[in-house]
Amino acid sequence: MNRPLSSMDQLAADLTRLSGGPVVRDADLRPLSRWRIGGPAALFVEPTSVEAAIATLAYLADKPVPRVVIGDASNILFDDAGFHGVVIRIGRALSAMGIDGRRVHVQGGMWVPQLVRRLGQCGLGGLEHAIGIPGTVGGLIVMNGGSRRKGVGEQLVRARGCDGYGVPFERDHAACQFRYRGSTLQDDGLIILEAEFEFEQADPAFLRRDMISIMVERRGKFPKELPNCGSVFLSDPAMYDVVGPPGKAIETAGLKGRQWGKAQLSPRHANFIVNNGGATSVDVLALIRLARTTVHEQTGFWMDCEVRHIAPDGRVRPAHQAAELA
Ligand SMILES: Cc1cc2nc3c(=O)[nH]c(=O)nc-3n(C[C@H](O)[C@H](O)[C@H](O)COP(=O)(O)OP(=O)(O)OC[C@H]3O[C@@H](n4cnc5c(N)ncnc54)[C@H](O)[C@@H]3O)c2cc1C
Known part of the structure; x- marks a missing residue:
């Protein structure tokens, strides 16, 4: 007797047909992310045409699962708990x-x-x-x-x-x-x-x-050898005029090179957080909170993040907002 398909099995089967590309169950997000951080995504799909991408999103429109669109994940912090829905990559x-x-x-x-x-x-x-x-x-x-x-x-x-x-x-x-x-x-x-x-x-x-x-x-100027997501904090023109760019502000605050778990404010450029091997999203968010609050105490300026945190339930927010909640 055929077993009924679970809702994820059904989604995977439908998305395989609609997206034209492979659909991966429990996809490891680490190799996809430039930071090499993140738990598993319930489903990962990479549409193979413009029409397939539109069909994929239209199909998911009324489904009760979170979904998020990514590119090369070079400006994204995935969560250690992964993603409880569908990650759609607009890729090669x-x-x-x-x-x-x-x-x-x-x-x-x-x-x-x-x-x-x-x-x-x-x-x-x-x-x-x-x-x-x-x-x-x-x-x-x-x-x-x-x-x-x-x-x-x-x-x-x-x-x-x-x-x-x-x-x-x-x-x-x-x-x-x-x-x-x-x-x-x-x-x-x-x-x-x-x-x-x-x-x-x-x-x-x-x-x-x-x-x-x-x-x-x-x-x-930039660290290249270790996984990172480029500049973490945005440059604010008002802060720039008084204290300089975020990297300089973090350095002046004495935090350049500071480690938290396996994440580190790069000794080469303090606005980069590098993964020294096995860093977690918790480590990165802790460093973001530390840099942000210390710079605020010393200068009166709040640094906001360019990098976005993707929560397991689908919420995408600038990483400093996620850091405040962590
Ligand atoms: C070493 C390094 C250096 C960097 N230097 C710079 C720099 O000089 N200047 C700079 O601006 N950035 C820089 N970045 C950050 C990053 O590379 C850029 O922001 C890049 O444009 C993000 O593209 P992505 O495809 O990786 O997007 P992702 O990181 O995958 O996604 C970023 C955001 O865009 C959304 N998104 C992704 N694809 C799409 C799409 N097709 N349609 C709609 N939304 C989408 C995602 O949902 C997410 O919110 C650097 C990153 C690294 C790792």
């Missing part, structure tokens, strides 16, 4: 790219450094500042990521995708209202599956030199 299966003069169409799962290199080879300038950012195009756009005081939004013409219920959207540059490390795409929980950019014509040799110099500068 969605990385097609088309160039039409200065206009470039890209899918949301493309690896940012690969996009920047391709643009450079084609003599298209404007995104060189993002050459060292290890995330996906979708993850970069939603938070208007970038470096050298620039954001990817400057070059974006329009973004397409769907909302958390699988309803398609299209938003032009003005409607995205890009700001420092944020946008209305992020505020409204929209999922970016495709983007259209416009770049400047430039000399490929010049672009290449610029990218090499950016990479050399980053390699000299």
